[in-house]
Amino acid sequence: MYEKYYGFRERPFQLTPNHQWFYASKLHKRALAYLQYGLSQGEGFIVITGDVGTGKTTIANQLLSQLNQDEIIAKQIVTSKLEPDDLIRMIASCFNLVVTDHSKASYLDAIYSYLKRLHAQHRRALLLVDEAQNLPLASIEELRMLSNFQLNGKPLLQSFLLGQNELNAIIQAPDMEQFRQRIIASSNLSAFQLDDTKSYIRYRLHQAGGDLQLLQDGCYELIQQQSRGIPRKINTIMDRILLFGYLEECAVISADNVNTVLEEISQEIANQTAGAAATSAPALPVQTTQNLRAELSQMLDSELEQKIKMAKELDALLKRQQQLLSNRDGKDN
Structure with missing residues (x-):
């Protein structure tokens, strides 16, 4: 999709191993x-x-x-x-x-x-x-x-x-x-250090026929931090960055562009993790659910009965106070 826009002969960061693109760190x-x-x-x-x-x-x-x-x-x-x-x-x-x-x-x-x-x-x-x-x-x-x-x-x-x-x-x-x-x-x-990560990305861009100045210098450290220097992760991240650059028509990719992509990836991972946690939560058996509903209903009924009893007692107390006040007023007259 982005190959023509950036002048690549082919995608520079494919996940499939290619011995012709072997980067010798x-x-x-x-x-x-x-x-x-x-x-x-x-x-x-x-x-x-x-x-x-x-x-x-x-x-x-x-x-x-x-x-x-x-x-x-x-x-x-x-x-x-x-x-x-x-x-x-x-x-x-x-x-x-x-x-x-x-x-x-x-x-x-x-x-x-x-x-x-x-x-x-x-x-x-x-x-x-x-x-x-x-x-x-x-x-x-x-x-x-x-x-x-x-x-x-x-x-x-x-x-x-x-x-x-x-x-x-x-x-x-x-x-x-x-x-x-x-x-x-x-x-x-072991994983790449920052210098190797930068050289690896530039090597892949060169092999694909791209511009070595496509990424600004501030981009490489961000990619290193997110990928931890693992080549396969670098490939995945760079593929997303190039797709973003194409969609946003970025002739040169800045650190802000990279940050935006990394935030999107982090959000996707968070959503996937939350979704996996939700789907992996064990479903309660039908009988257990019914028991919980019955217990909840019983608790609510008990609480309602207690409130009704308190209301009746309060009403009786008010009536008694009114009666006492009425009797006292009668004596005063």
Whole structure:
């Protein structure tokens, strides 16, 4: 919608990872270097962790785009809470292996046979496991067992694990010592600092063919505060800012413009939170509701009766006082 207005070739802040738009911050360069180092070793595990939206999948896609398909067959899987047997089936499926007998032994045999065929062709297999923090300990241990597939002393399968920070705690469990010994490198992605956030935004604008002076300097710190330097959040915020700029016909986006957008986003989040709280409030059973109504009605009736009684007593008292006054006046006369 706003692409033509700002002269973009395409939307600069799409949420879908694009390896051609990879922004190499210092931390991202380090993580990518670890992946490349692990790849050159051809064995063991590489572990990349980080908060949601810090760019783990983007780095994996960047690595995959650089691979020589004649040497390495790489597959990427996104895991949920897969038990070991299901994980084995998923790995076989991602390498397009056909198994007629659906026992675990048959799947393992098919994987091993496939890896040996690759080895005979002077090729090897690489498995990237995304969202690895979802895997139970037993499934991570299953990955370690797969790394034991060897031929002539050379590993046939190498795995890279990408996951949120919870993965670090899983790996540090006491019974994961053997797995930890197989890790040859690890890296943790943290959020951007202000300088990186500014450079990232300007890089994306440049890649899309836009004007690097589109945002005034005061905008970047506001975006940094709201996004906390997380690339995916930066993308979401910047997309809204550009849409606002287009609708308001802002040739240059000011800090006031950014503040307006951030206030709108905050209000939307507050409304969503309030709506979720309202819908999640437990509904009272019909019987409970009826009981409450009966108790309320009884309370009101009791209160009304008490007021009527007090009114009658007051009326009687007034009549008695009038009678006494009338008798006294009669005596005086």
